[in-house]
Amino acid sequence: MTNVIQSEEAKEVEISHEEEHADHRMFGLATFLVADGMTFAGFFAAYLTYKAVNPLLPDAIYELELPLPTLNTILLLVSSATFHRAGQALHKDNATLCQRWLLITAGLGLAFLVSQMVEYFTLPFGLTDNVYASTFYALTGFHGLHVTLGAIMILIVWWQTRSPGGRVTNQNSFPLEAAELYWHFVDGIWVILFIILYLL
Amino acid sequence: MTISIPPQESNQPSSLQPKGWLRYFSFSLDHKVIGIQYLVCGFFFYLIGGALASAIRIELTSPLSDFMARDVYNQVLTLHGTIMIFLWIVPVVNGAFGNYLIPFYVGARDMAFPRLNAVAFWLIPPAGLLLIGSYFINGAAQSGWTAYPPLSITTPAAGQLIWIISVLLLGGSSIFGGINFIATILKLRRPGLKLMQLPMFCWAMLGTSILVVLSTPVLAGTLVLLSFDIVAHTGFFNPALGGNVVVYQHLFWFYSHPAVYIMVLPAFGLVSEILPVHSRKPLFGYTTMVYSIMAIVVLGFLVWAHHMFTSGTPPWMRLFFTIATSFIAVPTGIKFFNWVATLWGGRISLNSAVLFSCGFIVNFVFGGITGVALAQVPFDIHVHDTYFVVAHFHYIVYGGSVFVIFSSIYHWYPKFTGRMLSENLGRFHFILTFIGFNLCFAPQHWLGLNGMPRRVAEYDPQFELVNQISSVGALIMALSTLPFLWNVIQSAFNGNIAGDNPWRALTPEWLTSSPPPVENWKGPAPLVTKPYGYGVNIGSKSNLSTSKSELEEEKQ
Numbered sequence: 239m240t241n242v243i244q245s246e247e248a249k250e251v252e253i254s255h256e257e258e259h260a261d262h263r264m265f266g267l268a269t270f271l272v273a274d275g276m277t278f279a280g281f282f283a284a285y286l287t288y289k290a291v292n293p294l295l296p297d298a299i300y301e302l303e304l305p306l307p308t309l310n311t312i313l314l315l316v317s318s319a320t321f322h323r324a325g326q327a328l329h330k331d332n333a334t335l336c337q338r339w340l341l342i343t344a345g346l347g348l349a350f351l352v353s354q355m356v357e358y359f360t361l362p363f364g365l366t367d368n369v370y371a372s373t374f375y376a377l378t379g380f381h382g383l384h385v386t387l388g389a390i391m392i393l394i395v396w397w398q399t400r401s402p403g404g405r406v407t408n409q410n411s412f413p414l415e416a417a418e419l420y421w422h423f424v425d426g427i428w429v430i431l432f433i434i435l436y437l438l
Numbered sequence: 439m440t441i442s443i444p445p446q447e448s449n450q451p452s453s454l455q456p457k458g459w460l461r462y463f464s465f466s467l468d469h470k471v472i473g474i475q476y477l478v479c480g481f482f483f484y485l486i487g488g489a490l491a492s493a494i495r496i497e498l499t500s501p502l503s504d505f506m507a508r509d510v511y512n513q514v515l516t517l518h519g520t521i522m523i524f525l526w527i528v529p530v531v532n533g534a535f536g537n538y539l540i541p542f543y544v545g546a547r548d549m550a551f552p553r554l555n556a557v558a559f560w561l562i563p564p565a566g567l568l569l570i571g572s573y574f575i576n577g578a579a580q581s582g583w584t585a586y587p588p589l590s591i592t593t594p595a596a597g598q599l600i601w602i603i604s605v606l607l608l609g610g611s612s613i614f615g616g617i618n619f620i621a622t623i624l625k626l627r628r629p630g631l632k633l634m635q636l637p638m639f640c641w642a643m644l645g646t647s648i649l650v651v652l653s654t655p656v657l658a659g660t661l662v663l664l665s666f667d668i669v670a671h672t673g674f675f676n677p678a679l680g681g682n683v684v685v686y687q688h689l690f691w692f693y694s695h696p697a698v699y700i701m702v703l704p705a706f707g708l709v710s711e712i713l714p715v716h717s718r719k720p721l722f723g724y725t726t727m728v729y730s731i732m733a734i735v736v737l738g739f740l741v742w743a744h745h746m747f748t749s750g751t752p753p754w755m756r757l758f759f760t761i762a763t764s765f766i767a768v769p770t771g772i773k774f775f776n777w778v779a780t781l782w783g784g785r786i787s788l789n790s791a792v793l794f795s796c797g798f799i800v801n802f803v804f805g806g807i808t809g810v811a812l813a814q815v816p817f818d819i820h821v822h823d824t825y826f827v828v829a830h831f832h833y834i835v836y837g838g839s840v841f842v843i844f845s846s847i848y849h850w851y852p853k854f855t856g857r858m859l860s861e862n863l864g865r866f867h868f869i870l871t872f873i874g875f876n877l878c879f880a881p882q883h884w885l886g887l888n889g890m891p892r893r894v895a896e897y898d899p900q901f902e903l904v905n906q907i908s909s910v911g912a913l914i915m916a917l918s919t920l921p922f923l924w925n926v927i928q929s930a931f932n933g934n935i936a937g938d939n940p941w942r943a944l945t946p947e948w949l950t951s952s953p954p955p956v957e958n959w960k961g962p963a964p965l966v967t968k969p970y971g972y973g974v975n976i977g978s979k980s981n982l983s984t985s986k987s988e989l990e991e992e993k994q
Contacts, residue, residue: 261572261625262550262551262621262625262626263551265621265624265625265694266550266551266617266618268618268619269616269621270617271653272615272650272651272652273613273617273654274655276651276652276655276656277653277655277656277658277659278659279661280655280656280659280660280689280692281657281659283688283689284660284663284674284685284689287682287688288681288685291682291683292680292681294680294681298680299842310931352561365670365672366670366671366672366673366679368673368679368680369672369674369679369680369681369682370675370680372666372672372674375664376663376672376674380659380662384481387560393593409478409527426613
């Protein structure tokens with residue numbers, strides 16, 4: 239009897255030492271996203287400074303079209319909402335519905351990436367044409383990298399909700415919540431990016 | 439029925455973790471092991487960076503570049519700067535002492551994210567090897583630790599790119615560490631321990647981590663853009679392609695000025711731990727200390743352009759950054775008066791730890807005064823990019839941070855190893871370091887005021903004598919490492935047994951055995967609400983009491 243308790247307690251202590259503290263992972267992720275946001279802030283600051291002090295050379299082309307990025311904005315905003323629905327479904331223990339919303343979210347993310355690629359191929363300027371163009375591709379490319387990672391994360395979470403033991407369930411919803419926070423962050427960055435690059 | 443078992447028997451780390459000295463070469467999750475890993479790894483790079491510094495000083499004993507070729511000189515000074523900042527001071531003051539002490543101070547068994555912690559450390563050795571290895575591949579970077587374009591774009595690309603990769607890895611390590619410290623200090627505090635009862639080092643690390651998390655990503659982004667300029671021939675920082683070099687400088691200093699506080703704020707915290715113990719007095723002005731740390735954090739983000747007064751900065755910007763920089767002297771001054779007041783009238787034992795801390799105070803006041811002078815535009819334009827800046831900078835980072843690192847090693851070595859260091863060797867080390875340091879860098883103020891430019895292998899013959907004096911100082915500094923190394927190595931085997939608390943200190947890391955067990959305390963974590971209650975009649979019970987529930991737990 240005593241031995242059993244001892245070994246169980248020992249296990250508990252060991253776990254508390256070895257495991258990442260579950261309660262603080264969201265806090266850690268949020269702190270990381272603040273840091274990530276500062277990378278974007280640096281890029282935005284560089285872009286705005288170029289706009290303010292570096293006039294384009296006379297023969298340089300830098301023109302953006304609005305329709306496609308507006309569609310992209312809508313895609314991402316809707317995907318934030320669908321991800322939220324996935325989380326709600328998980329908390330109601332409705333795994334099937336959750337999986338459906340996750341797939342829709344990932345699909346919207348992939349649609350965004352495709353649409354972004356279409357925009358890249360139709361733009362009249364390339365990466366090295368002028369400094370505005372370079373900054374445009376650096377910013378949208380860095381954001382696109384975030385969307386790609388986010389879409390992969392969503393698909394991993396989707397896969398984990400399907401696994402028989404239920405690795406992502408109402409009781410263990412951290413992977414889904416973390417991916418959701420990250421996805422909202424990427425969407426928020428896009429809105430700022432859309433305003434600064436396309437509307438200003 | 440529950441049976442209380444002594445945790446040290448059940449707390450063995452997972453059987454996969456090696457025991458003994460091998461654990462220092464493993465992916466250990468123990469914050470104490472990681473702290474020592476940071477410290478020893480950092481010191482290894484300090485020796486390499488120091489050898490490079492010696493090479494620089496040998497070159498500068500004569501006006502001609504006769505000891506090494508000019509491009510080799512550029513590589514050596516770039517490697518020296520990068521290694522000393524990113525591989526020695528930042529990892530040691532943050533990673534080593536932060537990881538070792540913060541969990542004790544907040545009453546935790548480990549950091550908030552132990553795995554992330556180990557990842558953060560293990561990014562450092564490959565980054566360092568990459569950086570040093572670049573010298574043997576195709577020549578290391580030549581553009582200084584600032585990597586200003588157009589220099590960094592026009593010098594050989596391979597070395598510069600490896601430099602960028604290495605700094606990105608180190609920046610990532612730094613950010614992971616910062617996230618971990620913020621989470622540990624804010625979220626992992628022992629129940630009953632209030633923020634304003636934390637030892638000062640926690641506040642220093644909290645402030646530093648905020649700086650790390652907010653500023654390092656900007657450097658990372660900037661370096662990615664720089665690598666685009668080198669690899670893809672974009673024009674971000676290339677005026678010929680419509681770019682702007684000053685944008686790089688703004689982004690770079692937005693990180694690198696806070697980086698100075700990242701190197702110095704933890705040192706402030708460490709000194710605030712060491713001085714009260716050895717002068718047997720409470721830390722003077724705890725609250726003002728906390729507020730001045732936070733003021734430095736805020737102001738630290740508003741002063742970066744004082745590095746750029748000669749970069750065509752508009753007048754309003756010069757005025758703003760001069761004023762903001764001068765303001766930083768206020769919270770820093772408050773801290774100095776607090777340390778002096780802590781020492782004032784105390785029963786000071788002049789051991790090696792205190793000597794190095796006092797050396798820090800003297801050196802740093804001097805570096806602070808030249809710093810305020812440099813913040814004034816008319817003076818800065820006169821001495822910009824001269825040896826005056828080199829002298830000021832080294833008074834801050836060597837006279838400041840490195841002196842504190844040595845002071846902290848003398849103070850915490852008994853806790854790390856369970857054995858005392860030799861006091862005689864320690865004092866000898868201090869005398870050599872203090873004399874060597876001042877002999878090396880004080881004359882450089884004169885060199886700078888008389889117009890000797892920095893980062894150039896050759897100089898005007900009129901500066902020869904003063905340069906030779908400076909090189910003698912550097913030689914003494916290099917020699918000062920020997921008694922320290924001997925002391926640290928032989929004391930690990932033959933030093934006097936330290937016992938749990940040789941300094942009769944009150945902070946929580948001393949309330950456990952030396953070296954501490956895996957989970958820091960054999961029983962529950964003690965609640966230390968007055969970490970500086972020296973010489974005040976508070977009774978040991980009230981200070982070191984554990985909470986009621988835990989006392990009951992112990993009885994069972």
